[in-house]
Amino acid sequence: MTRSRIVVLATGGTIASQPDASGRNRSGALQGETLLAQVNLPATFSAQVEVHSILQKPSNAITCDDLLQLHETCQDIGAQEDVLGIVITHGTDTLEETAYFLDITLPHGKPVVLTGSQRAPHEPGTDAFCNIADALKVAATPQATGLGTLVVFNQSIFAARQVRKVSSFQLHGFASPETGPLGYVDGEQVHLAARPIRPAGYPLSVEGPLPRVDILPAYLGASPRLIEAAVESGATGLVIDGLGRGHAPPEWMEAIARVTARGIPVAVVSNCPSGPVHTSYEFTGSLASLQAAGAMPVTGLSARKARLALSVLLASPSARPLGERVKLLAA
Numbered sequence: 001m002t003r004s005r006i007v008v009l010a011t012g013g014t015i016a017s018q019p020d021a022s023g024r025n026r027s028g029a030l031q032g033e034t035l036l037a038q039v040n041l042p043a044t045f046s047a048q049v050e051v052h053s054i055l056q057k058p059s060n061a062i063t064c065d066d067l068l069q070l071h072e073t074c075q076d077i078g079a080q081e082d083v084l085g086i087v088i089t090h091g092t093d094t095l096e097e098t099a100y101f102l103d104i105t106l107p108h109g110k111p112v113v114l115t116g117s118q119r120a121p122h123e124p125g126t127d128a129f130c131n132i133a134d135a136l137k138v139a140a141t142p143q144a145t146g147l148g149t150l151v152v153f154n155q156s157i158f159a160a161r162q163v164r165k166v167s168s169f170q171l172h173g174f175a176s177p178e179t180g181p182l183g184y185v186d187g188e189q190v191h192l193a194a195r196p197i198r199p200a201g202y203p204l205s206v207e208g209p210l211p212r213v214d215i216l217p218a219y220l221g222a223s224p225r226l227i228e229a230a231v232e233s234g235a236t237g238l239v240i241d242g243l244g245r246g247h248a249p250p251e252w253m254e255a256i257a258r259v260t261a262r263g264i265p266v267a268v269v270s271n272c273p274s275g276p277v278h279t280s281y282e283f284t285g286s287l288a289s290l291q292a293a294g295a296m297p298v299t300g301l302s303a304r305k306a307r308l309a310l311s312v313l314l315a316s317p318s319a320r321p322l323g324e325r326v327k328l329l330a331a
């Protein structure tokens with residue numbers, strides 16, 4: 001009888017680091033097979049663990065092409081009947097972006113679980129091996145079926161949509177500031193106390209690179225030339241990382257109106273860790289005036305995730321207007 005499998009895809013990151021001659025960590029130096037050989041699983045864990053090293057890089061170097069490769073690999077592996085779930089080891093810098101991209105583009109069936117570490121495997125008190133073990137347990141539990149892509153870190157389980165990196169070095173590196181975790185891992189036990197409410201994803205069918213979408217941070221005195229430079233250099237969509245309830249400097253308004261008039265979509269999110277954008281105010285640069293200029297409000301997503309959502313939508317032709325699809329994806 002064929003044993004059920006958990007497939008681990010290793011991509012590099014701190015979790016795969018080794019020290020180099022500089023005395024610093026060389027991110028992505030360890031092959032996945034070497035890393036998994038040091039993971040201790042309980043005797044009750046019955047699934048076969050299969051490892052593939054598909055990338056060896058720090059996560060600041062992950063590209064949109066890498067996301068497409070991961071998507072295709074997860075699609076192929078998930079279609080195999082004896083596979084229970086997939087675990088991806090990943091650097092923490094862009095882990096939340098990879099998790100969200102997979103969440104909105106993969107079928108919502110078998111679990112895909114991302115994890116990483118804040119301390120390299122050779123460092124005292126490393127969290128590398130316990131995080132991998134916990135991710136494997138979550139991927140193997142039937143409770144995780146249908147929850148979409150998950151992030152497991154520091155014994156906590158997070159939905160890809162809400163999770164964010166919240167510390168540059170501490171072991172509790174990830175959190176969901178607005179909603180909290182879905183559950184936790186305690187030894188051999190996986191406890192899930194909540195199920196995420198998730199909008200329907202978009203099956204990804206794209207030839208060539210994903211459409212380029214740029215993020216523009218709003219801040220005191222920010223120049224409207226940022227908008228013009230992004231479009232002139234090839235951006236096909238923009239995300240404004242807005243102030244407060246979704247505001248931008250008043251000097252941006254003319255440039256935004258010109259961009260949207262050319263058919264380039266502009267989405268607006270809040271740069272606050274929690275709280276939605278809202279048309280609470282009437283002044284130049286308010287969300288209300290941005291909407292009047294053709295920009296689209298997006299609630300519940302960080303700028304980094306809204307950028308991926310908009311790129312996926314631009315890559316997925318549909319008869320429905322883009323604004324309607326953005327609302328559905330960000331509902």
